Amino acid sequence: MSADKQGCGYSPDSSFVELAVEVFGMLADATRVRIILALQDAGELSVNNLAEIVDKSPAAVSQHLAKLRLARIVATRQDGQRVYYRLENEHASELVASAIFQAEHSLGGVPRHHHQDRAGA
Template sequence: MDADKQMCGLDPDSPFVELAVEVFGLLADATRVRIILALRGSGEVSVNHLADIVDKSPAAVSQHLAKLRMARIVSTRQEGQRVFYRLENEHASQLVSDAIFQAEHSIAQGQPPAHHHQERERA
């Protein structure tokens, strides 16, 4: 009977808490955050193009992408010798966006941060 009962991942005693901590650890790198920001809304991007965007060598970007791929944050498609990367789903993108927004709050000094201005303009 308990097999039909699924635990909410947002419960404090969820088995996903430790995995979430691993995701935070993986994202605790500026190059990986920049890669995720570069992949947002871009569809598929080659390693060389990502390297240009984040201003790192293709070899360094490939190493970061390998870690993101092992964590299933990005996925790949190969076309001949070229490999294209894309975000696996919207969650890593949202997590990075929320972290950036929190950082904006940290330096806003009592003023509404930039993302609040953007929200008002869209309304």
């Protein structure tokens, strides 16, 4: 294991393990995963736009966004009365993508993301 990975908390005894579990817990909700995917695609959206995309009420989406904001997964920008949300960084998006890729493996056969690898080869 490289020294830079050890510095980032890549060891079983790292103090970041418990925090990583909290991140996984935060992402263990289908609506939150959908919100992250929507923000990944759009970059920045209001609560009402997100509610329409994820097919939930604005109040429900707002509660999920509040949790994601506390976890520093999303950030906000205010424009007058409207608040826009965006992903704080690429890491939550990468976790969601990896989880979806792993889910594709559970279906059997060759997952779609492996088809993309073959097309580029």
